[in-house]
Amino acid sequence: MSLEALRRAAGAAVRQLSSLDSVALALPAATVEEVGAVAEGAALGAYTFSHFRGDEEARSKAPVSDVRILTDLKERHIAGVLDRAAVVGAAVRATRDLVNTPPNHLYPESFAEIAGDLSARTKSPAAEGTRKSSKLKLTVWDEDGLAEEGFGGLLGVGGGSTRAPRMVRMEHAPSKPVAHVALVGKGITFDSGGLSLKPGNAMTTMKLDMGGAATVAAVVRAAADLDLPVTVTGWLCLAENMPSGSAQRPEDVITIHGGKTVEVLNTDAEGRLVMADGLDAASAEQPDALIDIATLTGAQMIALGVRTSGVMGEEGLRGQLVSSAEASGEQLWPMPIPEEVRSGFDSEIADLTNLGDRNGGMLGAAAFLREFVGDRADADVDALDPEAKRIPWAHIDIAGPAFNEKSAYGYTPAGGTGVMARTLINYLENLGR
Incomplete structure (x- = not known):
């Protein structure tokens, strides 16, 4: 069995x-x-x-x-796996709770406060009595801080809401890390589509659109609870996408953190804009690996259904994540980023548009995000292959698997599923072995 x-x-x-x-x-x-x-x-x-x-x-x-x-x-032989199960279970349940929380209760500011609570704990409640654990370092950028440091994606997407956006950085910092992994999570606490308004029936599950950020917050907490010898930084890109007189408009041009400009052709393609801020900021710290996770595209569900997530990016890292998913019992399928999809984001007036070709939308969204992944400081500047210069990066699209709209099955409830938390924990554990 x-x-x-x-x-x-x-x-x-x-x-x-x-x-x-x-x-x-x-x-x-x-x-x-x-x-x-x-x-x-x-x-x-x-x-x-x-x-x-x-x-x-x-x-x-x-x-x-x-x-x-x-x-x-004997109990002494199984104590370790029981401890681990308690931590993993706590991480998945925390992710589910965040995804299931109604948007009038979970918005950027309140999400940042919950991240603060997670960071201040010396353990997750379910992990009490297991092993030594540490507090997390927490940094929060409010609206003024975002403007001062040029987080144009978050400010643009969040501009239509009375609830201002936030960027949250959580860090597990062991004394002798063997590696540094940065995790970037999409945290759209509610997605109306902005001025490119969604149909009414398409909004009824849009509280799930912060599932990536929820996963990242829970995984960083789990890394501390498991006392992993890996530095893990989590970037939660939090905004509410609403229509109003102050909302960004189609054809606006915004400046992402780091200086690249994006022509916004559809305000409902907003997740990639806040993620671009997070990817650029995370890249500046030169992690050994950079992984983003997001409920990003409806195209993911068309391609892979509602139980299988897609992963794109650097081949080696992509393969490691697929192996971790198999070990964890989660379904993750490797997908390509074809060379030609990047041209679909060409703009006549900015560096990029935020809307590519409709066909292969999941792959195109990954190509867009890749534009904001930085180069390694020690990369060969004369290398012809951009992949050889870039920080190893992978993008996980969980648009369908993050939320179960049907009946519960196995250990998966209706509603938020906590998908990919176990895969990411397994990946971090493997680095620490």
Whole structure:
């Protein structure tokens, strides 16, 4: 039996037994790896989101809090995988909570405050009693700070809302890091489309559009809880995209952090604009790897469906992420960035437009983002291949998989799924080994 089958079995059982306080799982658990899979599945299945129920009884309905795994293995041999399962489960549940929170409660400022709470903790609550953990370093740019430092993408997208945008930087900084990984997350707390207004029925799930930033925040917290020997910086690009008299217009030209200009042809192609700010700022710190994650394109769902995320970028990093997804039981498919798609973003008056060809939209969006990934400081300036100069970078599109609009299955609930948090945690763990 595969480890993923064990995760799903444990998760499905615990998810459907939420009316009980304690559950014992008699699943195959003869090896440390099998115990870890059962524990992780249980941690993923133990989730409900009833914060906004008016009925007190419904609001107090809690998931299973006590799970016993029946195994012949000694506790000292499995303590590590149980600790890890608690941390991973906490990260996924935190991501789900953020994605499920209504947009009148979660907006750029309140999201930044939640990031502050995550950063101030010495552990996630579910990780108490596990291993040593540290506080995170936190930096927040408010509207004045964004203007002072030239975050034009965030200011442009957030200009139509009464709730000002924010950039949040979270950092896990171990004393002797073996590598530095930067994570950039799209954090559009609600996406109306701006002046390029979405149809009404297309707005009903747009609270999910901050799923990338939610994943990044939870993964940086998990890196600290697991005490990973990797410096992890998380960049949360937070804005609300609304129509108003102060909203950016089609044909406006904005200046992204770092100086490149973009002609805005469609205000509903906004995620790439805030991500461009984050990618440029993260590149300035010269990380060893740069990964962005976003609910970016409807084209992702057309190409890969609603359970498989797409990853594009530098071949080596892309392959590492696919391997981490396979080990974690998540579905991640490698996709190309064809050379010709970049020309679809040519502008007559600016460096780029924000709207490429409709065909292959997921691939084109990746080509746009790649324009804001910096070069390595130690790169050969005479190298002919731009890929050889660029900081290793990958883009993960989770537009469909971030939110389950259908019935719950396995360890996956309806609503926010927390997709790719486990993959990114596994990737960071592999770097630290």
